[in-house]
């Protein structure tokens with residue numbers, strides 16, 4: 321096998337430590353079986369010997385201030401270097417630009433607003449495809465156990481060459497590495513279910529995101545909200561992982577304790593978007609001493625540095641800026657800064673002329689999903705099933721609403737169907753209208769659940785776990801039985817007690833039509849939650865949308881008298897189609913009695929009919945007469961169902 325074939329196999333397996341393996345081939349020959357075996361072994365142990373050194377120069381991010389319309393630099397002329405296996409802590413006061421620096425390095429900002437150069441192993445490049453960005457919030461599915469959450473990530477993210485047993489072994493390995501053995505079978509926890517501690521949640525969340533050992537890991541404030549012991553444990557695990565797998569880690573930190581601070585290899589101190597110090601942790605003391613701010617004895621150096629570089633509380637804005645400028649210039653002219661600049665240049669020379677297989681293979685790896693559409697769908701379906709079964713509270717809330725509303729209907733229209741006089745026609749129509757509108761209103765209660773899911777979806781999709789298609793399909797399919805049960809419960813109480821058309825065909829049709837309306841309403845709520853991330857706005861819009869469909873359904877105001885704005889909505893309104901189809905379904909075959917008039921001609925009784933024959937001679941009219949008057953063509957029922 322030649323080198324090209326080696327390359328293909330390595331790329332096929334998304335192998336990370338390619339160079340090492342090729343060099344390690346025995347007898348100086350490239351043997352396919354031995355190569356594959358090594359790749360498998362490597363997959364199982366997740367070895368990835370070659371790391372990525374990250375450096376940046378003159379990095380700025382400039383926006384146009386929406387109020388003043390002036391250009392504003394959020395970070396300015398930053399430079400730095402971090403080698404594989406090291407952990408860099410980005411420290412600075414609130415609003416100093418820590419998250420912006422991470423975002424710019426991770427390629428999460430608009431490129432047009434970014435200037436400067438980012439290098440991977442000394443060559444210009446973007447870390448996006450080799451990195452994972454661990455966000456501040458530990459968005460996880462609270463009803464799953466720690467092991468299930470990590471297993472889910474492993475099933476989706478590991479290459480096809482991993483067997484189920486390999487994946488389980490790797491999950492166990494990462495659980496141990498992250499010190500989660502004791503809580504592996506415990507649920508993460510929700511508002512209602514007591515779960516694992518905050519520190520354990522954070523470690524579990526990070527574990528699911530760095531499972532495949534991306535070469536570079538960005539962590540946005542991984543310790544926020546944790547006590548100092550939990551923060552220490554989180555950073556300790558990250559440092560150990562970085563050393564063991566030669567990973568490059570950049571973490572923004574708020575206020576590390578002395579012990580946590582001592583775990584960091586390098587620190588980057590930022591104030592007002594400028595570098596005030598960058599380099600190894602220990603020499604920082606020396607730099608600040610020379611600058612006139614020595615670290616007091618028995619004082620946490622991190623606290624001291626953050627105190628010194630914080631000019632936010634300087635009442636004179638100009639003075640605050642000058643102060644930061646002075647410190648920043650002092651660093652620029654320091655020997656520590658010169659060393660960093662030199663290191664950036666050395667890296668470029670070190671990697672010059674070498675083909676970087678790690679970068680090549682890794683960039684291909686992240687540009688596609690590890691599982692195909694169907695596999696993603698099955699894995700997501702399984703998780704969705706567990707989620708729905710364990711997150712049963714929402715289901716019961718909706719069930720209890722469904723039962724209450726159906727009882728409300730019964731109390732209003734008790735045995736209405738048995739009364740076949742003409743006065744009952746309008747009441748019958750009202751009962752149908754409310755059965756649709758009440759049942760569909762229940763879906764609004766699902767907004768918070770979809771919004772919570774949305775955060776998880778965004779995080780997992782951005783980490784290339786799966787695409788939107790299988791996610792939407794699995795959730796739609798899983799919601800079907802729940803919507804059906806709610807519809808059946810509503811119908812089984814209200815339908816017989818309101819005594820509607822007891823023909824079996826009519827009953828089945830009624831259930832199908834209500835079920836489809838409930839699904840359409842559920843889809844509307846999902847759509848609104850998908851485009852509006854704010855809970856209050858989303859729930860207000862979902863309620864408004866429901867009221868809007870209700871008002872334009874043709875019941876409250878007849879279609880011919882609908883205002884222009886609502887008449888277009890009438891044409892696409894799912895509540896309208898359900899309402900009209902349900903009326904057709906119920907009214908066909910019924911006979912209603914007209915009101916007998918006290919006057920009689922030649923002893924022949926006279927009648928007043930609201931529908932049908934109005935000559936006064938007919939004592940009855942049919943359901944079809946009502947439909948004809950309303951212009952609901954009975955033959956359209958299946959067309960409406962489809963709509």
Ligand SMILES: Nc1ncnc2c1ncn2[C@@H]1O[C@H](COP(=O)(O)OP(=O)(O)OP(=O)(O)O)[C@@H](O)[C@H]1O
Pocket residue numbers: 383385394412413414415416417418419420421
């Ligand atoms: N797109 C933007 N438009 C206007 N101002 C912005 C924009 N992006 C960032 N900023 C401002 O830039 C500054 C730096 O923001 P950034 O989020 O990077 O700070 P931070 O150090 O991470 O803060 P914190 O620790 O509070 O999260 C802040 O004052 C922020 O308001």
